[in-house]
Amino acid sequence: MPTVYNWQIRRELDYPYEHERPKKQFAMVMDLNKCIACQTCTIACKTTWTPGRGQEYMLWNNVETKPYGFYPLGWDVKLLDLLGDSQKWVDATYEGPTLFDVAPEGDTLGKWMPDEYDWAFPNVGEDEVSEPVDVGTVMETLPHLAWMFYLPRICNHCTYPACVAACPRKAIYKRPEDGIVLIDPERCEGYQECVAACPYKKSIFNAVARISQKCIGCFPKVEAGYQPQCVTTCIGRIRLQGFISPPDQVRPDNPIDFLVHVKKVALPLYPQTGLEPNVYYIPPIHVPRSFLRQMFGPGVDHALRTYERMRRGEEPELQGLLHLFGSTERISHSFRVVDGEVIGFDEHGREIVRVPLVEPYQERPHEDPALEVVRQDIP
Numbered sequence: 001m002p003t004v005y006n007w008q009i010r011r012e013l014d015y016p017y018e019h020e021r022p023k024k025q026f027a028m029v030m031d032l033n034k035c036i037a038c039q040t041c042t043i044a045c046k047t048t049w050t051p052g053r054g055q056e057y058m059l060w061n062n063v064e065t066k067p068y069g070f071y072p073l074g075w076d077v078k079l080l081d082l083l084g085d086s087q088k089w090v091d092a093t094y095e096g097p098t099l100f101d102v103a104p105e106g107d108t109l110g111k112w113m114p115d116e117y118d119w120a121f122p123n124v125g126e127d128e129v130s131e132p133v134d135v136g137t138v139m140e141t142l143p144h145l146a147w148m149f150y151l152p153r154i155c156n157h158c159t160y161p162a163c164v165a166a167c168p169r170k171a172i173y174k175r176p177e178d179g180i181v182l183i184d185p186e187r188c189e190g191y192q193e194c195v196a197a198c199p200y201k202k203s204i205f206n207a208v209a210r211i212s213q214k215c216i217g218c219f220p221k222v223e224a225g226y227q228p229q230c231v232t233t234c235i236g237r238i239r240l241q242g243f244i245s246p247p248d249q250v251r252p253d254n255p256i257d258f259l260v261h262v263k264k265v266a267l268p269l270y271p272q273t274g275l276e277p278n279v280y281y282i283p284p285i286h287v288p289r290s291f292l293r294q295m296f297g298p299g300v301d302h303a304l305r306t307y308e309r310m311r312r313g314e315e316p317e318l319q320g321l322l323h324l325f326g327s328t329e330r331i332s333h334s335f336r337v338v339d340g341e342v343i344g345f346d347e348h349g350r351e352i353v354r355v356p357l358v359e360p361y362q363e364r365p366h367e368d369p370a371l372e373v374v375r376q377d378i379p
């Protein structure tokens with residue numbers, strides 16, 4: 001079996017196919033400190049791509065409340081169970097088993113298949129906090145005594161996709177031009193091996209069409225230079241889509257590279273799967289570190305320290321870049337923060353967006369003799 005290198009866990013692993021990195025790799029960063037679980041992304045995706053028969057329960061984008069929400073039921077608990085008790089990081093190197101290491105005899109990787117019931121409760125655990133608190137409790141310290149946060153999820157368009165590795169029909173492929181992972185509906189026979197194999201459970205069976213279907217990274221928009229629907233409709237402006245470079249080709253002016261490789265403030269979800277997922281999360285500051293480390297790996301402490309510095313105004317470039325989130329429908333291939341503005345550029349270096357870091361505001365008096373009015377909305 002060919003050997004590939006996974007930079008997120010800093011080690012080699014066996015993958016069933018020879019691997020060449022795509023020309024560009026689709027990637028997304030989500031700031032979990034800003035998601036409000038409005039589900040606008042979920043509905044934008046649903047109305048765009050999955051309104052058909054057999055897709056009623058299908059949410060290519062979903063938003064779940066941690067720690068008690070999951071869609072399908074228990075996907076992350078099952079994933080951690082599969083990897084077992086010997087998950088172990090030594091500094092930034094993962095020395096425990098990946099999904100490829102826990103494959104049963106004769107199979108490619110460790111899997112589990114959700115049943116129909118597991119897909120029935122997309123909002124289970126919504127807004128439930130980790131433990132009860134007395135009425136009137138004020139939480140002033142970090143992490144909070146009781147906590148919850150929202151986790152939006154799409155397909156990670158993994159570098160070493162489990163769905164591709166598992167498909168006996170070779171119906172799933174990773175596009176060389178942008179790294180988006182797609183299922184060919186003509187080749188798929190509905191064996192559902194990808195559904196069992198994807199640890200994030202982002203390949204889903206359509207019982208009417210009798211084939212598996214999954215997030216397509218809004219590839220028609222991406223091809224035209226626009227970010228996906230879940231990004232451009234996001235009310236909290238928590239998302240940025242672009243392309244990530246491998247660590248030896250980092251461009252510090254590429255927004256995704258800056259967040260993931262330079263500042264290391266955005267981290268992959270369960271990197272210990274070994275799949276090198278390409279959706280990255282800025283962890284929430286109020287959640288206990290042990291929970292976050294299990295979920296995002298050992299980079300959590302550094303990421304949160306950097307985010308805290310940014311909140312204190314000590315990371316102006318990072319602070320500037322966060323203003324680019326939700327500011328344009330176009331994909332920013334590079335950015336610059338200058339003179340109180342952040343500027344985004346397309347892949348030809350043309351300016352596509354310019355955002356002030358401080359919005360101008362005007363304070364209006366309660367009593368305004370010029371207009372002979374009293375403004376009731378001002379205390």
Ligand code: SF4
Nearest residue numbers: 155156158162163198
């Ligand atoms: S998240 Fe799952 S469906 Fe998406 S590419 Fe990775 S393995 Fe495949």
Ligand code: SF4
Nearest residue numbers: 035038039041234236
């Ligand atoms: S639209 Fe944005 S803020 Fe709303 S749930 Fe989705 S990711 Fe969170």
